[in-house]
Amino acid sequence: MSRLNEVFKKLYKIGLVVTFAYFLLFLFYDIHNLDNNRKRYLSAHYISEGVQETGAINLVASVLYDYRAFDTLGEATMILTAATVLAFLVPISKATTFGTTFKSIVKQTVKLILPYLAVLGTYLILFGHVSPGGGFVGGVVLSIIAILLTITYSVEFSEYIVKPDQKKLVEDIGAIGFVLLGLLGVFTGSNFLANGQAYFGTGNAGEVFSAGLIPFINVMIGLKVGAGLAIIFNSLIKEK
Amino acid sequence: MEIAYVAVIILFCLGIYTIITKKNLIKIVFGVTIVESSLILLLMLVGYKPDGTAPILDKEYEIVVDPIPQALALTTVVIGGSVTAVMLVMVIKIHRRYRTLNIDEIRKLRG
Amino acid sequence: MITPGFLYLTGALLLFLPLHERIKYIISFLITTGALIVTFYLIPGYSLQLDFLNYTLVPFKVDSISKLTGLIFAVAGLAAVSYSVNICSLPNLRLIFVFIGSALTVVFSGDLFTLYIFWELMTISSSFLIIMASDFTKKTGYYYFLMHVAGSLSLLWGIFLQYSATGSLSLNAMEAGIPFVLIAIAVKLAFVGFHTWMPLTYSKAPFYVAVVLSIYTTKVGVYVMARLASGINILAYAGLISALFGIVMALRQNQVRKLLSYSIITQVGYMIIGISIGTFEGTSGAMFHLVNHILYKTVLFMAVGVVIYTTGKDEFDNLGIMRKKLPLTSIATLVAIMGISGVPFFNGYMSKTIIKDALHEPLLKLGLDLMSFGTSLMFLKLIYYAFIKNSSMNLVKKPTISMQLGMGLLTVMMLLIGIHPYLLENLTNIHVDINYFDKKHMISGIKPFLWSIAIFILFNKYVVKNYERLLYFDIYRKMGKLFVTTGYVLSNYHDGKLNKYLLWATTTLITLLLLLMF
């Protein structure tokens, strides 16, 4: 009897999900049939005017760090929150690493890779407004340095190179710097997080030092994300 | 490209199904990841225009895909990553306390 | 303008001051006498208006009926406070002040909103009075509070119906939602079926609490009934049934205060009958009866209180102490019993006569006689235990002076009204054209009393018998059990399984989709 009940329950769950899928299918079908080329004046404006207004070739960067920079502030806060939660949940203690120790070839490879990673991360951050990438992606690449150190050597070593306190400090400085860069707009008589509208000089589109504050914001976000993800990873590793 | 929307629906519902049926905590987090990915895919599809180029305007262009969904997607990725990380560390914590990953045995709270 | 209810509430606030213990006597004396004087000099027709949100409220309005009621409330307040000031603790005294103050405000309120608020405040303060009073009254207080809140919510619903039907909150006879208002009043005046709180509370609560409660709770119900639902003829029969039920139950009790509480049900029956007639005579008879009833029932409760205070219990056997050691209490009790039985030249006679005169239906008249008869019978039982049966009780404590003072005040007033009934009429300008002391009225008044004496002597054995098994059936507890069981079953569904919760969520989603799509 209980078996039958079990089967029935499973069928019920599948039924629920399938019904929902059916609804979604109809919804998407209706939306799709509605009007395929609905006018999106917002994105049209971004595409046609974005480069002049913000000075960043990478439109995603200009949306992310200028038009909708407030979202990015929330997103940065999100990482900081997660990092703080993890750092809080994991008490400061000795770490337990993976059971296997790596051969020396791994360690050597990692040693070789690390500088490249550093360069890659810096490139992604600094050229975020002219090419794909940006502060977020670059930050993650930078954090991978710490992560690789942790994986190949040990948490102790990784934290000897960069102390957890320092990481936390970098993260907070990144976040504060982001807000302060935003406030720069207020100080120059414009609005909060103003960049394109605050005449910081958009420069020649396509150059590194262009697009006003966007490169600097990229740097801040990069620092923040890198440090935050490194904290998250190390905390997870240290959790025992 | 329309079939991609179907894929989104399938992934979304699969994720929801995983969340509501699977007993293993880690499987539930997998479900969360899948739903998240499906939503990012949906964002990309929403922004996509046939024959468009990427929104990096360093050369001549005719049709450019919508940059806004891509920006939203980046934000979503970060948020999803943070939430997943917090969930996973809590899974570890729960395993430390309860010595199990089975969701039916994690029920000290009831009533 | 200082209203008496406001005075009492201020008194409650004043008692919060971190003053010397002795100061409470002064404050109580000042407030109670002050309220009495203020009430005495109120001019009928005066009213006070107040803008509150979108409503125009009339928190204070005087007319002859409310003045009469307010006056007796103030007098009884003076007596009750001076009776209990010595015994009760400071928090309880505060609650008593709030209780009396809100009762007085209800009496003088001119709109439904104020009426409801202070009606509820009465409930709250009296319940806390019961809960805080002693260790044995927690459950009783719980029960009392729930019962009365149910009643007042019913009143609130009636008020809402009235408001949405007429768009005004003024205090007229209700046009919509009468059944709900009647339920509320029925709970308050312990109508049969809604009376379960009453014997429970009055027998368990400390005696001074019972005194204070017995003065106001039911009487406010009667007053509001006279205001909101007067002239519904069918209710007269209901009142009769309630009263007869009260008599039957009262005769089967083995605790003095339970007897007294069932006797309240009987007496309230008189008032219900008077109000339901709807004529001027009927209503004023009911109001006069309210005054008289407060007087003698308070004295009786106080006397029982003295017995409890001096001997520690309120079994019938303990009453024997009265004859031997408490002369003043004995006199007061005798006067009150004469009054409640409707013997001429005592105060109950006057109002009973008015009600009887206002009645025209023979069945009801017969019922009224029966009620008088039953009342006398049950109090003969009391007399038997107090003055006839031998007992060997000893005093534990002497009654305090303030207790006797409060009782004495009311006894004197009873005697005054009894001998000169026109006093009340003159005081309030309500003139009922009746000659109380002619032959016809006198005979009809004394007849039930004499009958009851005869019956008592004949069937002494049955009346005085101590009943072991008490009739007690409570449907409300059954309903409460249903509520608890439902909650238990529901809470068992919350067994901590996350899958289950998520499944509920998804089911809700699909349900919502289905509901909103089609």
Place this chain on the structure above:
Amino acid sequence: MEAAVWVIILPLLTAFFLGISKLYFKRIFFYLVTGSAIIYLYILIIVITHSYPPKVYSIGDWGLLGINVMVDPFSGLFLLMIAILFLPFIIFSMKYNKFLKHDYFIFAYLMVAGISGMVLTTDLFNLYVFMEVSTLSSCALSLYKKTDRGIEGTFKYLIMSTLGSFFILLATILTYYLTGTLNMAEIPLAFEDIPFKIKSTMMTLFVFGYAIKIGLIPLHAWLPDAYEDSPIPYNVLSSGLVLKSAVYALIRVLYIMFGIDFLDESGMLTIGVFWGVITFLIAHCLAFQQSNLNRLLAYSSIAQIAYIMIGLFVGTEAGLIAGSFHILNHAIMKGTLFLVVGIFSYSLNAVEKKDIKGLGYKFPILSFTFVVASLAIVGLPPFNGFMSKWLIVEAALEAGFVYAAFFILVGTFLSLTYYLKVIVTLYTKNEEELLIEEPSLSLKLPTFFLGSLCIVFGMVPSLPLNLITKIPTFLLDNGDYIRILLGG
């Protein structure tokens, strides 16, 4: 209206600086937390006083191209709630948490930043982002004790609210797909010519997502679990602000984006009222069974929020006023109750119903505050809960939801049953010797402050109603809101 954006930035900055102070400048911690809270209060008051007529602040000066922040009376109400609750919360938790205070206050400030962001923003996606911020930091606070039950409850909370977030995000993306914009003023204009079916499905997704966060039955199960073993001052903010911010978002989305006409047409109003009635009836039944005070108060929160939903969903001006007033009142009353329970748990570790036996005589004034707040939450006069319930019932009757009005009174009775039980336990004499740590003034003062507000708002309801009566102007008819947001 520069101050509006400071409402969001200041707590964020404080949280960031607290992170540094935790490592390097431990000494300035106290001054940082309290000083920032006081300045925050000042800013909030400025913003609230300027909330009528609504003001728009464009972030980045992009106008409609970017994200805008708008203060209108409805968000002003929420800022008022933050202003009332936040400083008492800070003062209380400063003493309540005996160790590890830094992280606690970081999370608290992040949570308040998230909530104020949700309340102020006019961008749909930004709303989602800030909602996630507040949810995650709220989770962090609720597992703050690191006990088994705390972590388990938080995990359930996190999973459930993530599920809700997914649906909200899905609906947000679809909204962008349909309209090409995320600005709350432009969406309703673009929504006008969209078929009924699409709109109603989208609305369902929004409603479902937010309803999980609100905790309507049967989506409520995470709520008592998350409350049971969390730091009690957090529960004040959680029931007062986190749940309410979800209500805010739901109401904002429904009334502004979809409009009252569509709600009426699609039957959402009827469903909302019916759902509310079911919710509070069941929640009262469940609350009676609880022995843990936190759980009891959590179930009571569910019920009270159902009242709020009824008020907000009857779809009239009076209903909106009543519902908003109850939002404020519930925050105050539940805050008082939680703070009193918090003091009990601080002094003698009492969170079960049986533990508080006899405390009425040990803490007379605190118990009196508890009694006042619980009578207020039950809805007895002359306290504030009665006023808002009166308004809700009146609005429901006026709008024709007679059954809802009737059941609200029934619910009042049911809620009395369990609160009275607690009160009676409080005043039952206990012979045992209790080891009591005397609560200090910084614990008592916030409690008394909130408790006195219960009485003040009950006696003088026109005080908050001055602000609240302006809410329907910009909510019931979305025309004004859209005009102000578009016209600048």
Place this chain on the structure above:
Amino acid sequence: MINIVFYLLLLFLIITAFFMVFTKDLSNSVITLPLFGAILVIIFVILQAPGVALAGAIMTAGLTTAFFVITINKTEY
């Protein structure tokens, strides 16, 4: 041509997702996760979103997988 590749990729995406969910062994799931992420990244590139592709590559395929691996490592032994 690109369309066919795209459809195939979608098919693989769904298959990997199903495999990830329904396989019994958690290690199998966790190994499938970067595959899933990688397919997603290619789809993003086809959909002309290089920035998101980069982020997705690092986040979904990289870090999240690492988190899962750590979690499984910590919980199974």
